[in-house]
Amino acid sequence: MRNQIAAIPVIDHHAHALMHLPPQLTPARFAAFFSEGGDDVIRREHVQNNLFFRRTLHDLARLLGCVATPEAVLAARADVPLDEYARRLVRDANVEAFLLDYHFQSDDNYSVQEMTGLTGAAVYRVLRLETVLEELLAVHDNLDALLDVFARRIQEAAQEGVVALKSIIAYRTGLRIGDPDRKQAEAHCLALHEQATRQGGIRLTDKLFLDFCLRRALEWAGDLQLPVQFHTGFGDTDLDIREVNPLHMRPLLEDDRYRKTQFVLLHASYPYVRELGYLTSVYGHVYADVSLAIPFAVSDFTAIWRQILALAPFSKILYASDGFSIPEHYWTGAHWARESLAHVLEELIDLGALDQKEAVEAARAILCENARRLYRLP
Numbered sequence: 232m233r234n235q236i237a238a239i240p241v242i243d244h245h246a247h248a249l250m251h252l253p254p255q256l257t258p259a260r261f262a263a264f265f266s267e268g269g270d271d272v273i274r275r276e277h278v279q280n281n282l283f284f285r286r287t288l289h290d291l292a293r294l295l296g297c298v299a300t301p302e303a304v305l306a307a308r309a310d311v312p313l314d315e316y317a318r319r320l321v322r323d324a325n326v327e328a329f330l331l332d333y334h335f336q337s338d339d340n341y342s343v344q345e346m347t348g349l350t351g352a353a354v355y356r357v358l359r360l361e362t363v364l365e366e367l368l369a370v371h372d373n374l375d376a377l378l379d380v381f382a383r384r385i386q387e388a389a390q391e392g393v394v395a396l397k398s399i400i401a402y403r404t405g406l407r408i409g410d411p412d413r414k415q416a417e418a419h420c421l422a423l424h425e426q427a428t429r430q431g432g433i434r435l436t437d438k439l440f441l442d443f444c445l446r447r448a449l450e451w452a453g454d455l456q457l458p459v460q461f462h463t464g465f466g467d468t469d470l471d472i473r474e475v476n477p478l479h480m481r482p483l484l485e486d487d488r489y490r491k492t493q494f495v496l497l498h499a500s501y502p503y504v505r506e507l508g509y510l511t512s513v514y515g516h517v518y519a520d521v522s523l524a525i526p527f528a529v530s531d532f533t534a535i536w537r538q539i540l541a542l543a544p545f546s547k548i549l550y551a552s553d554g555f556s557i558p559e560h561y562w563t564g565a566h567w568a569r570e571s572l573a574h575v576l577e578e579l580i581d582l583g584a585l586d587q588k589e590a591v592e593a594a595r596a597i598l599c600e601n602a603r604r605l606y607r608l609p
């Protein structure tokens with residue numbers, strides 16, 4: 232069964248593009264890609280001691296045929312041109328397609344076209360809602376006009392091949408999303424436009440305005456059949472971990488206005504994994520993703536699968552890496568997810584919950600088929 236699961240391709244339905252980087256990275260620069268932010272002391276002294284970094288080094292050393300030190304691995308890595316290296320990792324990880332969220336260090340990243348060439352996989356785009364709102368606030372002081380253009384942008388994106396929307400409201404103001412009235416939103420729109428004009432741009436952290444606009448986008452997403460990915464759970468220190476528990480989303484999930492909208496809750500909501508499993512099991516329009524938690528939470532992978540699978544049907548669970556900047560995340564994510572999932576599925580066979588054939592079917596659903604259906608990919 233392990234061999235059968237190892238042969239299943241993945242659709243990495245939430246990731247970010249590779250970054251333009253010099254071929255030879257310093258150990259400190261490389262290690263920085265294995266931390267979700269953190270303070271200077273973490274970056275300087277401790278990142279190289281986390282399991283994500285260490286296990287990656289060991290796996291890379293085996294792949295590249297060198298010893299598992301940062302210096303040796305980085306030297307061996309620099310010997311291979313990026314396109315060849317990325318393609319090798321993506322092929323080895325058997326990634327069939329990526330869905331890329333493009334508003335993360337955008338200027339430094341390879342374009343969709345370049346990513347297709349670099350990885351040899353199919354590449355689809357995800358549209359980040361907050362970034363669109365920030366652009367629109369620079370131009371519009373009137374809420375009606377802003378919402379018109381916001382709706383049009385989303386519609387055009389869908390026509391141009393964007394397959395999902397993404398919200399990082401968890402980062403900005405948390406998942407306790409309110410239902411503000413229009414009059415207040417109009418006043419905030421005007422004030423935010425003035426602020427954007429004064430500062431030459433804006434980083435949107437106005438809770439009332441974000442909550443109001445996100446709710447509109449959720450309705451349109453339902454009409455357009457565009458699933459909406461939500462950051463939930465851990466991330467870098469920008470977010471307040473107390474405010475990113477997906478249970479805060481209950482009012483949205485209960486709201487009839489968004490019943491047609493597919494909610495994809497990202498990152499296993501880690502550490503709120505059981506909460507995510509519960510929501511996925513009771514709401515038909517909620518999907519559970521495991522990215523970021525896999526590959527970051529190395530010693531917890533089997534626990535993550537067990538806790539989500541405890542309640543959530545395997546037809547509503549999705550694999551992704553949330554890889555960013557370097558190709559290693561796509562590679563470790565796919566390998567480690569398959570391996571840990573196979574381990575847990577074997578336990579479930581022993582338990583008598585699944586037979587061999589059903590276990591492979593569950594793995595295929597989680598690794599690629601659920602994403603194919605949800606995002607309507609070929």
Ligand SMILES: [Zn+2]
Pocket residue numbers: 245246247332553
């Ligand atoms: Zn992400």
